[in-house]
Amino acid sequence: MLELAVLGLLKEKPMYGYEVKKRLDERLGHTWKFSYGSLYPTLKKLSKVEAVELEFPDGETLTRKKKIVYRITPKGEAIFEALLDESGASATEDREAFMLRLAFFRYTKPETRRRLLERRRGYLQDRLAKMKESLKTLRERVDAYSLELMQYGANETEHDIHWLEGMIEAERNGADGSQPGTDPSRFGVLRGETT
DSSP states (O other): OHHHHHHHHHHHOOEEHHHHHHHHHHHHTTTOOOOGGGHHHHHHHHHHTTSEEEEOGGGOOSTTOSOOEEEEOHHHHHHHHHHHHOOSTHHHHSHHHHHHHHHTGGGSOHHHHHHHHHHHHHHHHHHHHHHHHHHHHHTTTSOHHHHHHHHHHHHHHHHHHHHHHHHHHHHHTTOOOOSTTOOGGGGTSSSOOOO
16 A cells, blocks of 8 residues: 555655655545555665656765655556556455545546445445444443444444545536645535534
């Protein structure tokens, strides 16, 4: 998954390694846990497969490097698109994998975005039904703290479903959130709504 994140960020612009690290934290740190220790090995791996190329500003060389600028290559673009378009179960069932794809939805075709949003919503609706059934059947057998935790999970899942429905509706209405600066309230974000 780190490869997808790194290539997605480099697709926006070439960056130094520390810039990639900063952008990962800014863009994804609140929803996705990643190891900073794996960033440079991932950049090295992407370089070996020619998905990124290294630039040495100010006449630096690989043997006398101070700073390296990483730039995505056409091969890296193809790898990024393939990773982004993966549609297996993890694309919608795994929360971190879904959130990572969502961060780069601007590079996804509208019909693919809508399909992934609908699949994620369906998965969460099924999960919510199971949670509610568990709450009913376990009410007499578990302590209040466990019940509160289960209820919290159900509430969070309901909130996520509502959030996804707002994005699905926006996609159906032809809203295009792929451009920087798009008003996020058009996509169910920052409306001040609570569930």
